Amino acid sequence: MTTGTLTAGRTRFRLPRKQIPVLATLALLLVMYGIGVSQYTAFSNVQVIFNVFIDNGFLLVVAVGMTFVILTGGIDLSVGSVVAMTAMVSAALLQDGMPAALVLVIALLIGPTLGLLMGCVIHFFEIQPFIVTLAGMFFARGMCTFISGASIPITDGFWTSMSQERIGNPRGNFVSISVLIAFVVVAIAAYTLAYTRLGRNVYAIGGNPQSALLMGLPVARTRIAVYTISGLCSAIGGILLSFYTLSGAPLIAVGMELDVIAAVVIGGTVLTGGAGYVFGTVLGVLVLGVIQTLITFDGSLNSWWTKIVIGGLLFAFILLQRLIGIRYK
Amino acid sequence: MTDSRPVLTMTGISKSFPGVRALHDVNFRLFPGEVHALMGENGAGKSTLIKVLTGVYDTDEGAITLHDEPVSFTGPMQATAAGVSTVFQEVNLCTNLSVAENIFIGREPRLLGAVRWGEVRRRARALLADLDLDLDVSAPLGSYSLAIQQMVAIARAIDIKARVLILDEPTSSLDADEVAQLFRIMRQLRDEGIAILFVTHFLDQVYEIADRITVLRNGGLVGEYLTTELPQLSLVEKMIGKELDVLEGIEEHSRRDLAALEEGTPLVAVSNFGRAGAVEPFSLTIHAGEVVGLAGLLGSGRTEVARLLFGADRADGGQVAVDGTASSLRTPAQAIDHGVGFCSENRRAEGIVADLSVRENMILAMQAARGWLRPIPRRRQDELVDKYVKALNIRPADPEVPVRNLSGGNQQKVLLARWLITEPRLLILDEPTRGIDIGAKTEIQKLVTQLSDGGMAVLFISAELEEVLRLSHKVAVMRDRQMVAQLANDESLDADRIMQTIASGSHREEADR
Numbered sequence: 001m002t003t004g005t006l007t008a009g010r011t012r013f014r015l016p017r018k019q020i021p022v023l024a025t026l027a028l029l030l031v032m033y034g035i036g037v038s039q040y041t042a043f044s045n046v047q048v049i050f051n052v053f054i055d056n057g058f059l060l061v062v063a064v065g066m067t068f069v070i071l072t073g074g075i076d077l078s079v080g081s082v083v084a085m086t087a088m089v090s091a092a093l094l095q096d097g098m099p100a101a102l103v104l105v106i107a108l109l110i111g112p113t114l115g116l117l118m119g120c121v122i123h124f125f126e127i128q129p130f131i132v133t134l135a136g137m138f139f140a141r142g143m144c145t146f147i148s149g150a151s152i153p154i155t156d157g158f159w160t161s162m163s164q165e166r167i168g169n170p171r172g173n174f175v176s177i178s179v180l181i182a183f184v185v186v187a188i189a190a191y192t193l194a195y196t197r198l199g200r201n202v203y204a205i206g207g208n209p210q211s212a213l214l215m216g217l218p219v220a221r222t223r224i225a226v227y228t229i230s231g232l233c234s235a236i237g238g239i240l241l242s243f244y245t246l247s248g249a250p251l252i253a254v255g256m257e258l259d260v261i262a263a264v265v266i267g268g269t270v271l272t273g274g275a276g277y278v279f280g281t282v283l284g285v286l287v288l289g290v291i292q293t294l295i296t297f298d299g300s301l302n303s304w305w306t307k308i309v310i311g312g313l314l315f316a317f318i319l320l321q322r323l324i325g326i327r328y329k
Numbered sequence: 330m331t332d333s334r335p336v337l338t339m340t341g342i343s344k345s346f347p348g349v350r351a352l353h354d355v356n357f358r359l360f361p362g363e364v365h366a367l368m369g370e371n372g373a374g375k376s377t378l379i380k381v382l383t384g385v386y387d388t389d390e391g392a393i394t395l396h397d398e399p400v401s402f403t404g405p406m407q408a409t410a411a412g413v414s415t416v417f418q419e420v421n422l423c424t425n426l427s428v429a430e431n432i433f434i435g436r437e438p439r440l441l442g443a444v445r446w447g448e449v450r451r452r453a454r455a456l457l458a459d460l461d462l463d464l465d466v467s468a469p470l471g472s473y474s475l476a477i478q479q480m481v482a483i484a485r486a487i488d489i490k491a492r493v494l495i496l497d498e499p500t501s502s503l504d505a506d507e508v509a510q511l512f513r514i515m516r517q518l519r520d521e522g523i524a525i526l527f528v529t530h531f532l533d534q535v536y537e538i539a540d541r542i543t544v545l546r547n548g549g550l551v552g553e554y555l556t557t558e559l560p561q562l563s564l565v566e567k568m569i570g571k572e573l574d575v576l577e578g579i580e581e582h583s584r585r586d587l588a589a590l591e592e593g594t595p596l597v598a599v600s601n602f603g604r605a606g607a608v609e610p611f612s613l614t615i616h617a618g619e620v621v622g623l624a625g626l627l628g629s630g631r632t633e634v635a636r637l638l639f640g641a642d643r644a645d646g647g648q649v650a651v652d653g654t655a656s657s658l659r660t661p662a663q664a665i666d667h668g669v670g671f672c673s674e675n676r677r678a679e680g681i682v683a684d685l686s687v688r689e690n691m692i693l694a695m696q697a698a699r700g701w702l703r704p705i706p707r708r709r710q711d712e713l714v715d716k717y718v719k720a721l722n723i724r725p726a727d728p729e730v731p732v733r734n735l736s737g738g739n740q741q742k743v744l745l746a747r748w749l750i751t752e753p754r755l756l757i758l759d760e761p762t763r764g765i766d767i768g769a770k771t772e773i774q775k776l777v778t779q780l781s782d783g784g785m786a787v788l789f790i791s792a793e794l795e796e797v798l799r800l801s802h803k804v805a806v807m808r809d810r811q812m813v814a815q816l817a818n819d820e821s822l823d824a825d826r827i828m829q830t831i832a833s834g835s836h837r838e839e840a841d842r
Contacts, residue, residue, distance in 0.1 A: 201434075215422070216409065217435050
């Protein structure tokens with residue numbers, strides 16, 4: 001019998017394994033940016049990066065919500081439709097002359113309410129998130145067309161000012177209000193995941209839901225919360241999209257949920273849950289944005305190349321996660 | 330120990346499930362500062378008792394008191410809050426989180442809602458230092474061995490100020506050193522006055538650590554004993570429920586000449602064959618026409634041996650020779666190629682395809698051996714099936730009946746026929762007679778004798794020593810996942826001696842490994 005202080009036999013050497021996918025994404029982003037800078041002189045302008053954020057601010061916010069869901073091991077297919085529905089509702093209500101503040105409140109309530117309902121169905125009826133959120137997706141998309149079959153322009157003063165406001169430095173570089181809002185969302189989400197019980201419970205449930213339950217963690221509440229958070233993020237994303245396009249269109253953001261999932265996964269969040277960071281999701285969105293920018297700069301390539309490259313990257317990152325998972329399992 | 334009042338009592342506990350009486354009028358008590366082993370074979374009711382105690386199940390009858398107060402927990406959470414913590418066989422922690430977080434998640438020290446990570450780590454280090462564990466508390470739990478994870482689970486449990494700690498088979502996947510570490514911590518906690526309920530299959534461990542033993546059998550209480558007053562042999566008797574003198578009266582049918590059989594090249598010879606966490610390395614030779622019995626308590630590693638020999642689990646190391654030629658048994662397909670057949674003990678889940686007919690079930694293994702591209706002609710199928718339906722006296726004698734409509738004994742015969750059709754050279758029978766009526770049992774035993782007379786080698790696994798003795802040429806004895814002895818079935822061997830080998834002391838030949 002050994003006595004005295006015991007040094008535990010560590011079974012495997014330790015790398016910062018949780019960080020490997022994020023570091024890989026960061027490296028990829030730097031390589032792509034380097035390619036851009038070396039190929040096109042205009043690419044080195046900081047405004048190129050800012051434009052990526054301006055064009056993808058709403059995507060980033062929605063991806064942050066999706067990160068919560070995927071961290072628990074779930075999935076939310078409804079986000080694209082909820083984004084569109086939020087924009088549609090905003091546009092329709094503004095058209096009817098409702099005050100902008102009230103419209104904002106209503107628009108920001110719809111997404112989380114739907115998310116809450118889907119979360120309850122997923123948890124209490126033990127139904128696959130895939131199918132529940134698929135139903136949510138059809139429902140929200142249907143509501144868009146129900147509101148109006150055609151695009152509704154937004155002429156409200158508050159919306160147009162939000163759309164046109166530029167926050168810049170004296171050298172002429174700028175970002176939009178949407179980018180600032182997206183950054184605030186990112187910061188709050190990162191803090192929530194790292195420092196609050198809700199956030200830690202999200203990781204625990206993603207790691208092992210059965211264990212989380214036996215450890216006395218509020219699994220039901222947390223699971224419902226992540227779908228509500230995703231709904232809220234989709235609603236914010238919808239508002240940002242309506243700032244960006246100054247309209248609500250029934251067929252906008254079709255298939256966006258897939259871009260969002262791709263960004264989250266490329267950002268290093270494991271689809272089975274339990275590992276990943278909001279910072280990774282920011283990188284994932286940037287990767288998507290920089291690919292688009294590169295293809296725009298090239299000019300000769302069809303925009304479908306974006307999809308092809310994203311497809312290839314997704315494969316690579318899922319394989320990377322799997323390899324890391326096997327190694328440490 | 331005994332002069333204080335029990336911290337926990339369970340009185341007259343009964344619990345039934347549809348068709349099964351899992352517990353019947355069981356009493357149990359637990360004193361502060363003792364390690365109390367709960368013993369019994371699989372299905373004796375140990376798990377049910379723990380689940381009743383921790384509120385996973387309601388009781389049908391009976392009362393539980395904690396510190397003389399009647400309690401009735403609605404679930405493990407409530408039990409934990411009341412100071413009754415359970416650490417399960419499978420570690421119920423999150424391997425993706427850090428060691429420190431696993432200890433504290435759900436009750437982290439916070440400041441204005443923000444988790445104070447520095448404080449979490451500091452307190453985790455202090456708690457683990459109390460247990461003499463030096464771990465990197467910010468490393469993911471998954472980077473540590475199962476044993477360490479188990480101890481982190483204990484650290485979490487005792488930080489909830491547990492007065493009663495339930496360890497449900499915590500040692501089943503640990504190696505000897507890890508068990509020693511665990512026992513050191515258990516002794517430490519016991520000396521601090523915590524009452525520990527310890528469930529294990531390993532007899533040696535009970536005698537090493539437990540102060541008191543409660544034995545269950547078939548859902549009933551056999552008794553509560555001080556470890557010092559209960560010899561290991563008596564414990565085995567109480568678990569199995571047979572007195573030795575009863576076992577001695579077995580009629581001995583066929584004691585065949587082992588020496589003659591063991592001349593010549595063994596059909597299958599394995600040496601140092603084992604699998605970490607399942608069964609310690611063993612060596613075994615089986616000759617054509619030989620019946621090797623495998624005896625031991627449930628959970629002693631018998632099925633694991635069978636699965637290794639059939640390639641259903643892959644051995645970690647060791648050599649295999651078939652007909653004297655070095656070979657391997659790494660997959661069932663390889664084993665089948667070498668002429669090995671395996672009738673699983675779990676016929677419902679692993680053997681019989683209930684919706685297929687008797688005929689279809691019988692030809693499955695042969696068809697698999699031929700490859701799916703070469704279907705067996707229907708006429709040949711009918712011939713084979715008719716032959717075995719007659720030979721094994723399967724009822725109803727209609728090959729087109731779905732197997733689900735047959736009795737357990739007849740299903741077992743269909744399963745046997747499936748392998749017999751492939752004409753195996755070594756047939757592994759894992760508990761072929763369990764749960765079937767006496768008539769079918771005798772027929773199967775007779776069949777085994779006939780098969781071995783015809784030159785087939787049989788590895789016969791059974792919990793019934795009478796059966797093993799009656800059929801086997803030699804008996805390999807399993808204890809605590811080791812093959813502890815191989816006994817020739819001659820005049821000197823009887824159930825008593827096998828039982829003593831199963832029980833025999835804390836002597837472990839391979840403990841130093």
